[in-house]
Amino acid sequence: VADYNIVLQSLCRAGDTAHALEIFRGEMARDGVAPTIVTYNTIINGLCKSNELGAGMELFEELVERGHHPDVVTYNTLIDSLCKAGDLEEARRLHGDMSSRGCVPNVVTYSVLINGLCKVGRIDEARELIQEMTRKSCDVLPNIITYNSFLDGLCKQSMTAEACELMRSLRDGSLRVSPDTVTFSTLIDGLCKCGQIDEACSVFDDMIAGGYVPNVITYNALVNGLCKADKMERAHAMIESMVDKGVTPDVITYSVLVDAFCKASRVDEALELLHGMASRGCTPNVVTFNSIIDGLCKSDRSGEAFQMFDDMTLKHGLAPDKITYCTLIDGLFRTGRAGQAEALLDAMPDPDTYAFNCCINGLSKLGDVSRALQVYNRMLELKLVPDKVTFNILIAGACKAGNFEQASALFEEMVAKNLQPD
RNA sequence: CCUGUCUCAUAUAUAUUCC
Numbered sequence: 001v002a003d004y005n006i007v008l009q010s011l012c013r014a015g016d017t018a019h020a021l022e023i024f025r026g027e028m029a030r031d032g033v034a035p036t037i038v039t040y041n042t043i044i045n046g047l048c049k050s051n052e053l054g055a056g057m058e059l060f061e062e063l064v065e066r067g068h069h070p071d072v073v074t075y076n077t078l079i080d081s082l083c084k085a086g087d088l089e090e091a092r093r094l095h096g097d098m099s100s101r102g103c104v105p106n107v108v109t110y111s112v113l114i115n116g117l118c119k120v121g122r123i124d125e126a127r128e129l130i131q132e133m134t135r136k137s138c139d140v141l142p143n144i145i146t147y148n149s150f151l152d153g154l155c156k157q158s159m160t161a162e163a164c165e166l167m168r169s170l171r172d173g174s175l176r177v178s179p180d181t182v183t184f185s186t187l188i189d190g191l192c193k194c195g196q197i198d199e200a201c202s203v204f205d206d207m208i209a210g211g212y213v214p215n216v217i218t219y220n221a222l223v224n225g226l227c228k229a230d231k232m233e234r235a236h237a238m239i240e241s242m243v244d245k246g247v248t249p250d251v252i253t254y255s256v257l258v259d260a261f262c263k264a265s266r267v268d269e270a271l272e273l274l275h276g277m278a279s280r281g282c283t284p285n286v287v288t289f290n291s292i293i294d295g296l297c298k299s300d301r302s303g304e305a306f307q308m309f310d311d312m313t314l315k316h317g318l319a320p321d322k323i324t325y326c327t328l329i330d331g332l333f334r335t336g337r338a339g340q341a342e343a344l345l346d347a348m349p350d351p352d353t354y355a356f357n358c359c360i361n362g363l364s365k366l367g368d369v370s371r372a373l374q375v376y377n378r379m380l381e382l383k384l385v386p387d388k389v390t391f392n393i394l395i396a397g398a399c400k401a402g403n404f405e406q407a408s409a410l411f412e413e414m415v416a417k418n419l420q421p422d
Numbered sequence: 423c424c425u426g427u428c429u430c431a432u433a434u435a436u437a438u439u440c441c
Contacts, residue, residue: 005428012429041429048430076430083431111431118432148432155433185433192434220434227435255435262436290436327437357438364439392439422440 004028005038012046017055020046037063041073048081056081072098076108083116091116107133111146118153126150147175148182155190160199163190167203171210185218192225200225214245220252227260235260251277255288262295270295286312290323297331305331326354333362345375353384357393364397369406372397388419 004023011020020043028035040063047056060078064070075098082091095113098105110133117126130150133142147170154163167187170179184207191200204222207214219242226235235257239249254277261270270292274284289312296305305328312318325348332341345351345359356379363372376394379386391414398407414421 002428009429036428038427038429043429045429071429073430078430080431106430108431113431115432143431145432150432152433180432182433187433189434215433217434222434224435250434252435257435259436285435287436292436294437321436323437325437330438354438359438361438387438389439394439396439 001033001036001039004033005036005042008039008042008046012042012049015050017043017046017050017052035068037068037071037074040068041071041077044074045077048077053081053085070098070101070103072103072106072109075103076106076112079109080112080116083112083119086120088116088120088122105140107140107143107146110140110142111149114146114153115149118149118156121153121157123153123157123159126153142175142177144170144177144180144183147177148180148186151183152186152190155186155193158194160191160194160196163187164199179212181213181215181218184212184214185221188218188225189221192221192228195229197225197229197231214242214247216242216247216250216253219247220250220256223253224256227256230264232257232260232264249280249282251282251285251288254282254284255291258284258288259291259295262291262298265295265299267292267295267299267301284312284316286318286321286324289316289318290321290327293324294327294331297327297334300335302331302335302337322352322354325351326358329355329358330362333358333365338362338366342375351382351384353379353387353390356384357387357389360390361393364393364400367401369394369397369401369403386417386419388414388422391419391421 008020008023024035024039024043040059044056044059047053047059056078060070060074075094079091079094082094091113095105095109110129114126114129117129127150130142130146132138133140147166151163151166154166164187167179167183169175170177170183184203188200188203191203200222204214219238223235223238226238239253242249254273258270258273261267261273274288274292277284289308293305293308296302296308309320309324309328313320325344329341329344332344341359341362345355348355356375360372360375363375372394376386376390391410395407395410398404398410411421
């Protein structure tokens with residue numbers, strides 16, 4: 001069985017859950033190899049990670065019907081997936097279910113729940129769970145992953161004071177758990193995103209002084225922070241310093257810099273870096289190209305942007321994503337090619353809300369509010385869900401055109417669709 | 423008596439409105 005489990009795991013990791021299920025249903029049964037709970041867990045995890053949570057839940061029910069007993073890993077896997085799918089209530093239900101079946105939650109169970117709560121900003125509930133863990137009556141103690149999840153939640157809610165406080169507690173040993181590279185990367189990124197670049201740099205210095213080892217993610221977070229704080233020179237210097245320390249810049253490192261050059265209207269330097277990274281053995285990805293395409297469009301060079309698009313698809317064999325199309329549609333409008341922009345929206349595969357937003361915005365900025373509304377209606381016909389940005393664009397367009405009745409009608413529609421006006 | 427396991431959790435880059 002263990003051999004099968006390993007095969008199933010590698011298939012799942014490669015994203016081939018269909019093949020894994022085939023072996024599970026066919027070969028294993030034929031050879032009379034009885035699946036264990038690990039077999040089920042492996043496949044359920046595979047299904048969950050390839051966005052087939054429903055199939056994972058079905059397999060869960062199947063294993064129970066067949067008389068197997070789900071273990072803590074089974075529950076953890078499903079709870080984690082439910083959290084990531086935004087269904088915290090169902091996750092909490094499974095959490096209760098596992099206890100009632102005599103399955104004891106472990107540190108992973110708590111960590112996935114805390115992570116799930118943090119990801120949707122429910123910091124207070126996450127904090128409560130941590131406090132529950134540290135009570136004497138609870139024999140599951142938080143580990144560094146638990147604290148890292150919570151720390152990230154604090155940062156993402158801009159609660160950097162509490163985040164720094166948590167870091168202090170981790171470092172002074174009062175929590176009996178030591179920070180790791182992820183802890184530092186999380187805090188550095190959080191401080192940068194809150195505009196506290198100096199604090200981020202000093203956390204980085206503390207990290208080095210304390211003998212902790214930064215990895216490429218730590219550097220990327222800091223380089224990104226420096227770029228966004230308009231400190232390009234220091235960001236550049238970090239590249240050399242990371243290489244000195246034996247950390248190789250990756251595609252994200254370069255993409256951060258490429259984007260920063262683009263945003264600073266230094267597209268030619270971005271292009272230079274694009275070629276430079278390739279010659280240093282780092283292949284650009286779709287994000288790198290999206291930045292370049294955006295930079296070119298915003299520098300009124302949409303012709304070159306389309307050349308880049310061809311380079312990306314034909315030479316590099318990269319598939320454009322939703323952001324690529326959104327960027328191009330927006331860029332075409334900005335460079336006065338409304339017709340081409342609309343044609344691209346029609347031509348792109350599975351246009352999404354963002355692509356429509358770009359088009360609606362382009363038309364609206366041209367003063368063609370009625371056409372913008374037509375496109376909006378087309379989007380509704382496709383069963384796409386407008387977001388806050390869609391309405392902000394349409395309402396601004398109606399106001400600018402002096403049509404306040406229409407604007408307030410749109411406002412009502414927005415509220416009716418449960419979107420919070422800002 | 424102890425140990426050994428095949429499955430689970432955390433951090434970094436790009437676009438559309440306003441700033």
